Amino acid sequence: MTKAEHFRLKNSLLLTNALSNLIGVCVVFALVRRPTFLSTSESWNIGRIISSFFVPLAFLVPIPMILAYERPIRKYLDMRYRQERQAEALLGEVRKRLLNVPFFLIVISFAIWFAGALIYPAAFWLSDGKVFIGTVHNPILGQVLSRLLRGFPSLLDF
DSSP states (O other), rough: OOOHHHHHHHHHHHHHHHHHHHHHHHHHHHHHHTEEEOOOOOHHHHHHHHHHHHHHHHHHHHHHHHHHHHHHHHHHHHHTTTTOGGGGGGGGHHHHHHHHHHHHHHHHHHHHHHHHHHHHHHHHHHHTTOOOGGTTTHHHHHHHHHHHHOOOOTTTOO
């Protein structure tokens, strides 16, 4: 195993997670910034403020979680790179971790997207209703969300 292969193996999970988050953010920005959405300057300002905190945290928070989860995998790869014989003792735990990596990443990604799905509408709702949620997202979905956040008064009464 060369040094480059060792680096790639150790960091592939971090890099693929960052790449998938970047693709997700780009898709969301492309959908939201279409000219078909009616929005106010106040709604864009609130969205920018939230994004300036949420997007960096969405990229940075998973890193320590992934590093903690893959600690045995990294230790095993380091031992294999140095050709130590004790590496075989970790093989069972490493195999279990590697089998569960997709499920672990699904939970982390779901938690990040779910947090975004809660934070953005809540921020618009907390702005005292000055900014209508439908101005940022799909108007019908925005009306349903704004009515949900205001306590279920006739959801479909548009």
